[in-house]
Amino acid sequence: MRPGTTRQGNVVTTESLRATDRQTLVRVCNGIAVACLTIVLLEVAVSFLPDDVFLHYFTVRRLVLGLGLIAAGLVLVLRPEERRPIPRQALVLAIPAGLLLLSYIASAIVHRSPLAFPSVRLLVEELLVFILVLLIARDRRSAQIVLLIMLLAVAAVSFEAIRQFTSAENTHFFMVDRGGWTTIEVLAAPADGFVRVVGYFNNPNLLGAFLVLVLPFAWAFAATSRLPRWVTGVVIAAGAVALVLTFSRAPLLSIVLALVLIAALRRPLVALLLLPVAAAVILNPFSLGRLTTGLSRVDSLKLGLEGVAQQPLVGVGPGAFRDFAEREGAEFWNAHNSFLNVAAEVGVVGGLSLAALVVLALLWTFRLRRERPRDPLVAAFIGVFVSFTLVSLLDAPYNTVAGSYLLWVALGLLVATCGFSRPVAAAAPSHVGEPRPVAAGGGPVPTGPAAERPVDTSGPLL
DSSP, X not given: OOTTOOOTTOOOOHHHHHHHHHHHHHHHHHHHHHHHHHHHHHHHHXXXXXXXXXXXXXXXXXXXXXXXXXXXXXXXXXXXXXXXXXXXXHHHHHHHHHHHHHHHHHHHHHHOOTTHHHHHHHHHHHHHHXXXXXXXXXXXXXXXXXXXXXXXXXXXXXXXXXXXXXXXXOOSOEEEESSSEEEEOOSSOOTTEEEOOOTTSSSHHHHHHHHHHHHHHHHHHHHHOOSOHHHHHHHHHHHHHHHHHTTOHHHHHHHHHHXXXXXXXXXXXXXXXXXXXXXXXXXXXHHHTTHHHHHHHHHHHHHHHHHHHHOTTTOSOTTOHHHHHHHTTOOOSSOSXXXXXXXXXXXXXXXXXXXXXXXXXXXXXXXHHHHOTTOHHHHHXXXXXXXXXXXXXXXXXXXXXXXXXXXXXXXXXXXXXXXXXXXXXXXXXXXXXXXXXXXXXXSBOOOTHHHHSOOOOOSOBO
16 A cells, blocks of 8 residues: 555554654744744843854854754745745835945945944844744744743843842942032942943943833733733833933933833823823933033034035945044044934945834834734834834944844834734634634634735745
């Protein structure tokens, strides 16, 4: 008898065995892809992997990322039913993303500064992370896995930051009271000051920017997961405490204003109660005593505009803003504005491309909110992208590995959410915790776009 055929009573066939093996392999590949994404994101937060470089280009993090992409791709090969039409948002996003990459490549070729080609490779790596998130977050349940990774990242950096504060560890950043609270950078802890926490970063502002980009996602996971609320609550509370202990004004103000906006969309009265909190972020001794450092950022903005004026097409070189500032007789690491900083380093097209990415993210986020006004994940997107926009106007989080990485992870999760927010079939599962309506014949009732028109599966598939 040929393999794959059955006799009466013979229920174990070659096809069934192959199907079982294939399903096991799919689970293994899924696990590898998720594990790789977890390692990559925690490495960005904690930096625990070796910095060794292989064959001039490959680091351990990039090798792990490549393994994750291979595993996620194998899942789609082994299970064709897992394929989905590429979200329209991904195709639209490819335009500014491609222009941004071309701007970095052109500027790197022209200037060949020490950080030029490493900056290009980092952007390519971030685009691959975007694709990996898009491949993993195929539905709401798998998107929860990405949110869980964000919660783990919050826990990793927050408890370390709190330990730094309670042990008065020398982070080289301190708040001191000398007739008005000021910030100083010293090698020894002053007797009249207390530490500003940095976590695993080298600057409290970087930790603050990191936290405002991961805390909303951690909250979304806590609001929709089955884990005990006290577990997720402790982690989120630790993240909030760590954010406050950075004493970083831009991240604190941005997250509070994002909360005001989220509250205003649902409960305007709560938004009014949050406005005094936003004012307190600025009108307090710790912030008022540092007005001089805040005003000095005006000079960095002017310097950024000068860089754009001198090299509008290719900028001063990827990662070369500090060198440009030194040539101009100033001491700034960046332009204290993400969009202006990118424009100054790689040209106007690059700066506008980054701005376009953020604007598109905001537009799609608020469109999702109209469709799902009470979805915690949509609220998290509002918090993340509004916070990133505000922080980017006051500082340069995209100038850091953690900030730029998290932006692309957030974009990948947003595009994936836009893709699975419209079911590919009438029998697609409903949102977690929401009962699915049942038609008279016992089948599910199509809702939304699926009830109005058939799904177009003729486009390219993931």
